[in-house]
Amino acid sequence: MIRFDKVTKKYNGTPVVSDFSLEIEEGEFFVLIGPSGSGKTTTLKMINQLIELTKGTILIDGKRISDYNLQELRWNIGYVLQQIALFPNMTVEENIVIVPEMKKWSKEDMHNRVTELLESVNLDPEQYRDRKVSELSGGEQQRIGVIRALAADPEVILMDEPFSALDPITRSHLQQDVVTLQHKLKKTVVFVTHDMQEAINLGDRICVMNEGKIEQVGTAEEILKRPANDFVREFLQTGLPHYQEEKTVQHLLDHEFYTTETTVFTASVDASTTIDDLILTLSKHPSVKVTDTADQEKIITRDQLVQYLASNLSDTKEVSV
Ligand code: ADP
Numbered sequence: 001m002i003r004f005d006k007v008t009k010k011y012n013g014t015p016v017v018s019d020f021s022l023e024i025e026e027g028e029f030f031v032l033i034g035p036s037g038s039g040k041t042t043t044l045k046m047i048n049q050l051i052e053l054t055k056g057t058i059l060i061d062g063k064r065i066s067d068y069n070l071q072e073l074r075w076n077i078g079y080v081l082q083q084i085a086l087f088p089n090m091t092v093e094e095n096i097v098i099v100p101e102m103k104k105w106s107k108e109d110m111h112n113r114v115t116e117l118l119e120s121v122n123l124d125p126e127q128y129r130d131r132k133v134s135e136l137s138g139g140e141q142q143r144i145g146v147i148r149a150l151a152a153d154p155e156v157i158l159m160d161e162p163f164s165a166l167d168p169i170t171r172s173h174l175q176q177d178v179v180t181l182q183h184k185l186k187k188t189v190v191f192v193t194h195d196m197q198e199a200i201n202l203g204d205r206i207c208v209m210n211e212g213k214i215e216q217v218g219t220a221e222e223i224l225k226r227p228a229n230d231f232v233r234e235f236l237q238t239g240l241p242h243y244q245e246e247k248t249v250q251h252l253l254d255h256e257f258y259t260t261e262t263t264v265f266t267a268s269v270d271a272s273t274t275i276d277d278l279i280l281t282l283s284k285h286p287s288v289k290v291t292d293t294a295d296q297e298k299i300i301t302r303d304q305l306v307q308y309l310a311s312n313l314s315d316t317k318e319v320s321v
Contacts, residue, residue: 001026001188002047002156007056009042009212017042017212020056026155027186029179031199034209035235040192043209044158047190048077060156075099078149078157078187082164085145088134092118092144095133099152117147120184121177139170146178150185159191163198175201196239200224208232226272247312249273249290249300257308258290258298265289265299278305 002024009017017039024030032040045051046058049065058065065073086095096117097110105113118125121143133141142162149157159178163171179202182189193199199206200220208215208223208231215235216228225246227233236243250271252258267285269278271292278300281288287301 001028001061002190003057003059004043005057005059007043007046007058008054009039009046009051010054015054015212017046020212020214022207022214022217024188024190026188029182029189029191029202029204031191031193031203031206032209033193033196033199033206033235034215036194038209039212040194040209041160042212044160044190044192047156047158048074048079075103075152076154076156078151078154080142080145080149080157080159080162082161086133086141086148089132091130091132092136093129095144096148096151098148103152105152113151117150120181121147137170139166139174142166142170142174143177146174146181150181150187154187156188156190159189161192161194164193164195171198172201178202196236200240208235210235225274247275249275249278250292251275252278252300252304252308253290253292253298255308255311257304257311258300259304260296260298263287263299263301269300275309 004020004022007017007020008015020039020043032043034040042051046053047060047065049070060068060073093111093114096114097105100110100113114129115125118128123140123143128136128140133144136144145162146159149159163174166174175198178189191202193202203220205217205219206223207217208228210231216223216232218226223232224236224243226248227236227245233245236245248271249269252275253271265285265287267281268289268291269281271290273281273290278288282300282302282305287299290298290300292298
């Protein structure tokens with residue numbers, strides 16, 4: 001649906017997004033995450049041509065973004081920012097119908113749309129539609145920001161740290177509202193955040209960026225269970241206070257709990273097999289074969305598993321001998 005094909009953005013010759021290739025599916029909630037300066041906003045803004053690419057192509061529904069009429073492209077892409085870009089002296093309704101008005105919707109259609117959208121984020125339409133935006137709380141304003149982006153029924157919504165200025169409770173309510181809305185409306189959402197918990201709460205898939213490049217793309221579960229490299233691992237450890245990577249057979253190999261001597265084995269596992277699954281397999285077989293990343297065969301015996309488990313215990317407990 002949205003395809004990045006070898007996209008590079010340079011400022012004064014310095015790349016801030018490099019050779020970036022990615023496909024975002026239709027109806028997907030896709031999160032871009034990474035430290036400050038990793039190129040998330042630049043990537044997002046290239047989609048609606050707020051930033052021009054230096055090299056490569058972005059396609060929406062198979063058509064290059066540069067081949068779309070710019071106004072049409074922007075109308076069909078909703079955009080929500082952190083700093084609420086609403087007009088404070090206009091009413092809620094006036095703010096929401098900006099794009100529908102430009103698209104020359106009828107008064108009745110606009111009125112109905114405002115009712116429907118306010119209800120979708122649990123704001124009573126009759127109580128809210130005529131209020132000035134400046135009279136609303138931060139959380140209410142950001143709700144209006146979100147539904148305004150949805151007003152003209154765009155296919156794609158871009159969100160750039162929309163909730164990061166809100167207090168944790170309001171933020172969590174809005175996250176929930178956005179997830180519910182997205183499940184109902186099936187829009188394609190590209191969402192920028194630097195908060196891993198938010199990415200996990202919201203994303204169907206998450207793309208971890210660093211220095212303008214992709215470190216890993218996957219579901220929250222894939223990333224949490226199998227961080228692709230040390231950068232992702234450290235990012236998770238810093239962002240999630242209770243994060244502990246699920247250990248796999250690779251961990252035993254890394255710590256030399258194996259033998260290369262010829263030993264009889266009747267079962268095989270992968271280096272990515274979890275320790276729980278290894279325990280299950282070794283409860284039925286005295287030893288298993290595992291092929292490591294260098295294509296070398298190694299054997300893990302029950303004995304070695306027990307020693308490995310004991311060594312992990314002694315990391316956390318004092319073992320009396
Ligand atoms: P993020 O959203 O991940 O924090 P950005 O996409 O905003 O990162 O920025 C990526 C890099 O590009 C940063 O190093 C930033 O300083 C640089 N950058 C962004 N906009 C400009 C600009 N207009 N001119 C020069 N450098 C810029």
